[in-house]
Amino acid sequence: MTKLYGIKTCDTCRTAVKALGCDLIDVRATPLGRAELERFHTRFGAALVNTRSTTWRGLDEAERSRDPLDLLAAHPTLMKRPVIEVDGELYLGWGKDVQTALVR
Numbered sequence: 001m002t003k004l005y006g007i008k009t010c011d012t013c014r015t016a017v018k019a020l021g022c023d024l025i026d027v028r029a030t031p032l033g034r035a036e037l038e039r040f041h042t043r044f045g046a047a048l049v050n051t052r053s054t055t056w057r058g059l060d061e062a063e064r065s066r067d068p069l070d071l072l073a074a075h076p077t078l079m080k081r082p083v084i085e086v087d088g089e090l091y092l093g094w095g096k097d098v099q100t101a102l103v104r
Contacts, residue, residue: 005032005040006082013082016094019103020084027076037069040083043090048072050080 002022006013008029017024032040041048049068050056055077056064063071072079084091084102091098 001087003085004082005079005085007077010081012094016082016084019099024082027079027081031073031076032079034069034073037072040079040090041069041072044080044083044092047092048080048083049078053078 002020003025004013004017004020004022005025005027006016008014008024008026013024046068049071055075059075066074080092082092082094084098086102091101
């Protein structure tokens, strides 16, 4: 079973959903629990936080220095997306490497 975590207004997420034929779990509408965030952070580390996003640029230094899991819980749009789960395996983003691995 394929799960795609992202935001419904994100063009990259929409492209991935179309290519994979799966449903999107909108992390803004349905915030991720601490356990899910920990699992994603354990797998991807600092790459999970999108430091090129508009949300990140709007944060002050004190906010940016918070624990990444607390930051992602407070600001779901900071998560690099999509996070794709296929049979327990996690993938981050929709780059050529992920597309090659997942699109048949």
